[in-house]
Amino acid sequence: MSTLYQVLTPEGELATNLDGQLDQATMVKMFENMLLVRMFDRKSIILQRQGRMGTYAPFEGQEASQVGSAMALSPGDWLFPTYRDHAASIVHGQSMARVFLYWMGHMDGSISPSHLNIMPQCVPIATQMIHAVGTAWASKLKGEKKVSLAYFGDGATSEGDFHEALNFAGVFKTPTIFLCQNNGYAISVPFSQQSASKTIAQRAAAYDIPGVRVDGNDVFAVFMTMKQAIERAQAGEGPTLIEAVTYRYGAHTTADDPKKYRDQENVSEEWRRERDPIQRLRVYLEKQGLWTEAWENERLASFGEKIDAALAEAENCPKSRPEDMFKHVYAEPTWMAAEQEKELAQPVKKEGIPA
Numbered sequence: 001m002s003t004l005y006q007v008l009t010p011e012g013e014l015a016t017n018l019d020g021q022l023d024q025a026t027m028v029k030m031f032e033n034m035l036l037v038r039m040f041d042r043k044s045i046i047l048q049r050q051g052r053m054g055t056y057a058p059f060e061g062q063e064a065s066q067v068g069s070a071m072a073l074s075p076g077d078w079l080f081p082t083y084r085d086h087a088a089s090i091v092h093g094q095s096m097a098r099v100f101l102y103w104m105g106h107m108d109g110s111i112s113p114s115h116l117n118i119m120p121q122c123v124p125i126a127t128q129m130i131h132a133v134g135t136a137w138a139s140k141l142k143g144e145k146k147v148s149l150a151y152f153g154d155g156a157t158s159e160g161d162f163h164e165a166l167n168f169a170g171v172f173k174t175p176t177i178f179l180c181q182n183n184g185y186a187i188s189v190p191f192s193q194q195s196a197s198k199t200i201a202q203r204a205a206a207y208d209i210p211g212v213r214v215d216g217n218d219v220f221a222v223f224m225t226m227k228q229a230i231e232r233a234q235a236g237e238g239p240t241l242i243e244a245v246t247y248r249y250g251a252h253t254t255a256d257d258p259k260k261y262r263d264q265e266n267v268s269e270e271w272r273r274e275r276d277p278i279q280r281l282r283v284y285l286e287k288q289g290l291w292t293e294a295w296e297n298e299r300l301a302s303f304g305e306k307i308d309a310a311l312a313e314a315e316n317c318p319k320s321r322p323e324d325m326f327k328h329v330y331a332e333p334t335w336m337a338a339e340q341e342k343e344l345a346q347p348v349k350k351e352g353i354p355a
Contacts, residue, residue, distance in 0.1 A: 003213065004213055004214065004215050004245060005212060005213065005214045005215065005221050005225060006214075006215040006218050006221050007215075007218055007220035007221040007224060008218045008219070008220045008221065008280055008281065008284055009218075009280070010217075010274055010275050010280050011280070011283065012279075012280050012281070012282070012283025012284040012286075012287065013284070014284075018220070018224075021223075021224050021227065022220060022223070022224070024288065024290060026071070026223075027220075027281070027284075027285060027288075027290065028285065028290055029071070030067060030068065030071060030219045030220075030223070030281065031278070031281050031282065031285060031291070032299055033063075033067045033071065033091050034063040034064065034067050034219065034277060034278050034281070035278065035296070035299055035300065035303060036090070036303045036306075036307075037059075037063055037066070037067065037086075037087035037090055037091070038060055038063055038278065039300065039303050039304065039307060040086075040087075040090065040096060040099075040307055041058055041059055041060050041087070042060070043307055043311070044056050044058070044100075044103060045058055045250070045254060047100075047103075047311070048103070048254045049254070052104075052315070053100070053103040053104050054103055054104065054105050055103075055253050055254055055255045056103050056253060056254045057083045057084045057252070057253045057254075058084075058248070058249075058250045058251065058253075058254070059084050059085070059086070059087055059248065060248070060249045060250055061183070061217075061246065061247050061248050061249040061250075061271060061272070061276070061277070062084075062087075062181055062183060062216065062246045062247075062248055062277075063087060063219075063277050063278060064216060064217050064218060064219035064222055064246070064277035064281075065179070065181045065216040065217075065222055065244040065246050066085055066087040066088040066091065066151075066181075067087060067088070067091050067219055067222075068218075068219040068220070068221075068222030068223040068226065069088060069149065069151075069179055069222055069223070069226045069242075069244075070087075070088040070089075070091040070092045071091060071223060072223050072226035072227050072230060073092060073147070073149060073226075073230075074146075075093070075115065075116060076117065076144075076146050077117065077146050077147050077148070077149065077230075078117040078119070078132065078135045078136070078139075078146060078147070078148035078149065079092050079116075079117065079118045079119065079148075079149050079151075080119045080122065080128040080129070080131060080132045080148065080149065080150040080151065081118070081119070081121050081122065081128075081151050082121060082122050082123075082128065082151050082152055082153065082156075083121050083122070083123050084151075084153070084181075084248075085121065085151040086099045086102075086121065088151060089112075089118050089121070092116065092118055093112075093113055093115075093116045093118065094112055094113070094116070094118050095113070095310065096306070096307060096310035096311075097310040097311075097313040097314045097317075098110075098111060098112070098314075100310060100311055100313075100314035100315075101314045101317060102121060104314060104315075105320070106314075106317065106319070106320050107320040107324040107325065107327065107328065108317070108320070117135075117146075119131065125152075125153075125155060125156050125159050125161075126152055126156040126157075126159035126160075126161035126162050126165075127161055128150055128151075128152070129150045129152060129156070129161055129162060129165035129166075129178065130161050130164060130165045130168075131150075132148040132149070132150035132165070132176050132178075133148070133150075133165045133168050133169045133174050133176050133239075135148045136148035136169070136174035136175045136176040136233075136239075137168075137172055137174045139175060140172075140173075140174055140175055140236075145234050146175070147175045147176070147177055147229075147230050147233045147234065148174075148175065148176050148177070149176075149177045149179060149226075150165070150176065150177070150178050150179065151179050151181065152178070152179070152180055152181075153180065153181055153182070153183065153186065154180060154181075154182040154183065154184065154185070154186055154191050154194075154200060155185075155186025155187065155189070155194065156180070156186075157180060157195065157200050157203065158186065158194050158195065165178070166178065166203070166204070166206075166207045166209065166239070166241065167207055169207070169209070169238065169239040170207035170208055170209045170238065170239060173236065173237065173238035173239070174238065174239055175233035175234065175236075175238070175239070176233070176238075176239040177226065177229045177230065177233065177239065177240050177242065178239060178240070178241045178242065179226075179242045179244060180200050180241070180242065180243045180244065181216060181244050181246055182200055182216070182243050182244065182245050182246065183246050183247050183248040184247060184262075185248075185252070185261070185262065187252045187256070188252070188256075188260070188261035188262075189261075190262075199211075199213055199243060200213075200241070200243040201213040201241060201242075201243040203241065204240075204241040209238060209239050209240060209241060210229075210232070210240045210241065211240075211241045211242075211243070212225055212229075212240065212241070212242050212243070213243045213245065214242060214243065214244050214245070215244075215245060216244030216245045216246030217245075217246055217247070217271075217275050217276070217277040217280070218277070218280070219277055219281060222242075222244055225242055226242070228240075229242060246277075247267075247268070247271040247275070249268050249271065249272055250268075282296075322344060323341055323344060323345065326340070326341045
């Protein structure tokens with residue numbers, strides 16, 4: 001259980017046979033997706049520093065965990081992201097403009113395309129895990145082949161909701177996949193100080209479900225592990241807990257300073273230098289004749305244009321109004337909500353806030 005499943009080594013070599021599970025087109029798409037979301041992430045940090053977005057949660061370093069897992073899903077599957085999983089949401093089909101709107105504090109920032117089941121980014125720790133079990137149970141009762149994927153960090157495994165979700169999913173064999181991106185820190189608390197368990201994957205044994213520990217910076221390993229978990233869920237065999245061991249290079253959010261709680265200069269740079277998920281795939285693709293520097297530069301230029309277009313769309317979107325908070329609560333407003341909206345209108349007018 002403590003064994004770390006790895007397919008692509010940090011040196012860009014195959015550690016195990018692919019067994020026909022990955023074709024070259026998928027590998028190239030993985031690389032393109034990781035390039036895109038890393039550029040998006042870096043752009044978002046700059047926008048926050050410029051005052052054009054609110055506090056932002058970066059994910060650089062965790063691209064393989066999010067891209068590999070999201071690419072394994074089908075369009076009808078359910079995705080439950082946390083506040084750090086916008087890479088997964090984008091890969092699954094959420095527009096970058098919507099993600100920008102979310103971090104700008106816009107009411108419409110969490111709306112997903114009508115044909116996809118991408119839930120709003122969850123800020124309360126671990127609550128989305130229970131929701132994922134619920135949708136998976138509903139899918140099972142309806143005879144659907146959909147799975148529900150819940151993302152969470154290592155800190156969430158210390159919450160009661162984590163255990164309740166795994167217990168319920170195990171008892172009812174719901175098609176739920178629990179993906180923990182273990183980046184080593186629950187904000188500023190290292191995993192060793194929040195749990196006596198050596199791994200997160202081993203906790204699956206308490207609920208009699210499979211627990212897999214995978215190299216979270218190996219996009220091949222994440223993708224292949226997810227595919228196996230999906231097949232198991234669709235066959236009626238129930239949930240899987242996946243621990244993707246990874247590392248976040250930057251801060252927990254743009255509001256904190258990681259230098260105060262970890263060796264930012266040495267450890268972070270070591271991960272970036274020796275275990276970076278994009279670099280190891282770049283090396284592998286080059287050996288296969290699928291990568292050149294010129295080709296990557298073309299992709300980067302194209303992605304930059306797409307990100308800029310998404311940003312322009314978000315910044316040109318009409319600003320949220322205080323009364324908009326009532327739009328996404330009830331299909332038909334209750335009498336209490338209607339009264340609250342009327343009460344809100346008076347101070348809004350009094351303070352001169354645009355209606």
